[in-house]
Amino acid sequence: MDSQSALDTANQPHQQASSISHSVEEVYQLAQSQGFALLDEAIDAERLKDMLQDDQCGALATFEGWVRNHNNDSRVTSLTYYGYEKLAINQGKRIIEEAKRLFDIENAVAIHRIGALEIGDMAVWVGVSSKHRYPAFDACKWILDTIKADIPVWKQEFYQDESSKWLSNNG
């Protein structure tokens, strides 16, 4: 078996989980209407911020999650994020709705990126608008923590020696 077909076979278990079924437009529409979506290209943070623009609001709190080199002992050549898209979208909607119940905020939106990412790329964006600042900070933190606990996304790191490892969230 040549190396390309070996690669194809190896990739098949994760084919559906490393790309999304919606168009990019549909993703941003989902983010706007339901609060959460998965994307398989670079996240347009400005577009998401614009969704939260509101004259009633005095505060916008945002968070960016950047891909970092977790393992300092090995040379990381690449990283792939995988997602269970339908569950992620359903669960993400619940998270944003819950955030609006728990915190005195006007609106919230989050997108998680999947697919091949490089060190330094943005993996997740969370934004919250509110009249006053403390609920925005608190909700942003809560949404991120809950995304990390509940959204079905996985990370695989690849190394120079062609080995790989599944990373996990600790705690």
Next chain:
Amino acid sequence: MNITVLFFASLAEKAQQGQQRLSVEGKLSLPELYAKLTQEHGFTLEPAKVRVAINDEFASWDDVINDGDTIAFIPPVAGG
């Protein structure tokens, strides 16, 4: 009953597929299904570390599997 099982991450790697269709005689519980698949694919992830989803929503291990369901076993997540 005919069901579809979705695998992700380390489970997909072990199973060498992202999706498997199964025909089951009679009733099968989620723990029984996972045990059966563990035996078939050699999963090393214990059920306590796995969450389960039915038809694209999180479910509990004591939920009933119905004909036509899509079951997903969710290894520890790593998003954010």
